[in-house]
Amino acid sequence: MAPPRHQPRGFGPTSSGVWEIGMARMPGSVPGDDGEPVRPLLALVMDGSGRIRATALGAPERSSQALEEALQEALHHPPNDVQPGSPEQVVVPNARLLEELRPLLPGVAITVGPTPRLDDAMALLREHVPVQGKPGDDQVMRTYLTADVTPEVVAGFFEAAAALYERTPWHVIPSDGHLFQVSSTALGIRGWTGCVIGQNRESYGVILFDSITAYERYVQLAEYAEQEGGRPSGGLPRQRAINYEARAVMPARLLKEIGTHHWPVAKGDAYPTVMLIEPDLELATPTRADLRRLEGVARALVQWIDDIPDLPRRWQGPEVLRKRYRVSLQGEVVSVTIGVACEAPVGESPERKERVPAAMQAKVDALMQSIDGFCDRHLNAEYRQLILAAVCALARKRPSPLLGGREPSWCAGVVHAVGMANFLFDKTQTPHCKAPEIYGAFGVSAQTGQAHSKKVRDLLKISVFDPKWTLPSRLDDSPMAWMLQVDGYMVDIRTMPLDIQVQACAKGLIPYVPALRRDGPATPD
Known part of the structure; x- marks a missing residue:
């Protein structure tokens, strides 16, 4: 995901x-x-x-x-x-x-x-846009005390959420494709499948689905929406999420409520919020039972992280890690079982995951086998990851264009397309190489290489300065990554105050907070 x-x-x-x-x-x-x-x-x-x-x-x-x-x-x-x-x-x-x-x-x-x-x-x-209707429709945005939720229940949830945030699970669990499963008879949880988000420093939290099948359907719908250029309009699997928000983006009424009840917040400006999304995209009103379940999952994750020092490695190999913990919820002790749900796709890096339909995996492997040699000789790991992303994106197209044409032509086209977006042909850049070197390495003519490069750029909308197709090490110098619309005007977000930069980063509009990067690498806390 x-x-x-x-x-x-x-x-x-x-x-x-x-x-x-x-x-x-x-x-x-x-x-x-x-x-x-x-x-x-x-x-x-x-x-x-x-x-x-x-x-x-x-x-x-x-x-x-x-x-x-x-x-x-x-x-x-x-x-x-x-x-x-x-x-x-x-x-x-x-x-x-x-x-x-x-x-x-x-x-x-x-x-x-x-x-x-x-x-x-x-x-x-x-x-x-405010709308008024049946009770509960807009309470999610106004208060934590929804339905039968009491201040004591919210306090327990905040305490567990703060403890989880302090463990920085996005640093422990390599990617949001490394799934875990959790069950608790006492809490009415059976085989929920969860993922931790935040590895890309865009947003932080835990998302829970009813099952692995529900998670996979979510991923399929999200990928389809991305390919079609729209958003999923409905039919999404039910989701339950603990999100962490910065103080700057929290509504004033919620901050006042948190201060009034003295609910604990983790260091690092991490305010926990609850999101319950129904299949029709309605936001459900959290109940006491919902808060207790989320608190139970958070406390189990804390114990799991503390208990297993080599947790990231447990998704590798045939053994399945599953542990049962006793967690305390407002004085009541319940059992929660948590464990590895599935292995992350082989060959993925923790920084960026690429999913491929099973029917296209062999084609992707064959293309990358040819491309890897070129990357070893002329490029680097950053280029290789972007090229892999492009090949996988083409494989996910329906029907995939990779099913037609010769493999060497597609290899040359993808490498050339990604290279163009990053000025690979400029001899002042490192690494750099000339276009004829690409064509020659894959045994295609310049005309064929250029034609397939254009196909790739058109299909994936690859362009110069597009942050999605820019090498991570060059994002600092990419103007498109930092130009945003603020109050109706285009501005370079790097010239704006820190709180504006933090809000933009929290919304996923920029890759990190520039003002913080100047003093050292940005961290979630």
Whole structure:
């Protein structure tokens, strides 16, 4: 499961004349015309400079009304610092919206295509647009004391979460693909499958699924959404998560509640939050039982980490490590069994995991066997990891383009594509080599190598300065990794105050906090 990636916002076509328009169902509920709760639709209009021109909420059965309302606002009454007027072109995410917009924007070119700025804005608005409905819909964001949860129950959860954070499990467990399983009859837990996130210093926590099958389905859906350029819209497996947030991004009301009850927080600005995600993407209201289960898992993980000094090695080899511990929950002692769930994929590095469909594994192995020799002679381990990522990404395409064409052609194309993104052909760089050396090493013509390189770059959207395809050692010098949209304007986040940098890093928008890196390597605490 890949953790969230940092993505520069506001890039692509910068003309304010190109608008992105979309609609999405909100996560909360509001009373409908008959008094029953319904989930409203959000219509959003964004111009090419990344500014939101208008939003409107509407009932699901009257989606066109919300769309028309948002469009009229965007045309005639945009925010004060935005000029009224019509777009030169509109991009929408699906054909249905295209048909609805045509009569509303006569003479304007409307096309179906990627809407990256719109997708990011929709995600943020889903988090922050307030909706009122049945009890519990919005309590998750306002208080820890939901349902039958008491301050004493929250105190136990905070204590266990702080102890776990202090063990820095993301430094102990090599990757979020090294899974563990946990069971407890007393807590009603049977074979939950968990993973620890934070190895990439983007976000920290523990995510729990009902089973290994549920985890694998989550990974498949996440990969499909990434390939299709969208987000999973529903049908995701149920998830339970302990997340650690920095104080700077915590709502003031929650900080006040924590201070009032003196709940313990780990050193390092680590405030634990609970997230219970249902298959329809609704956020469930945590109950006393939910908090006790999460506390039990956290306490078992603490004992497991303390008890097994060579824990990272236990995912290697045929033996299955499983231990039973006695944990105390508000004075009650219960048994929790925890152990290794499965072996991480062979050949992965802890820094970056790459999954491949079983049917494509032999093809990937064959390509990398040829590429590894070239990397040994001309490149380095960093290049090899990026090239492996590209090969695996191509293998996950459906159908995979690797099934057609000669293997040497794909080898040359992938190496050339990744090399172009990192200025491999510039003799002032280390390492460096010329394009003809790549073609010659794999026995292909320049025309074939260039053609396959273009295919790879087009399929994977590889470009110069793209943080995803930049060597980690060169991220410091990559302007695209640090350009973000703040208050409607593009800025280099490295020039912003520390608290802004911390928030951006916590949201996964940048790879680390630049201000802290200047004084030494960034750490989670």
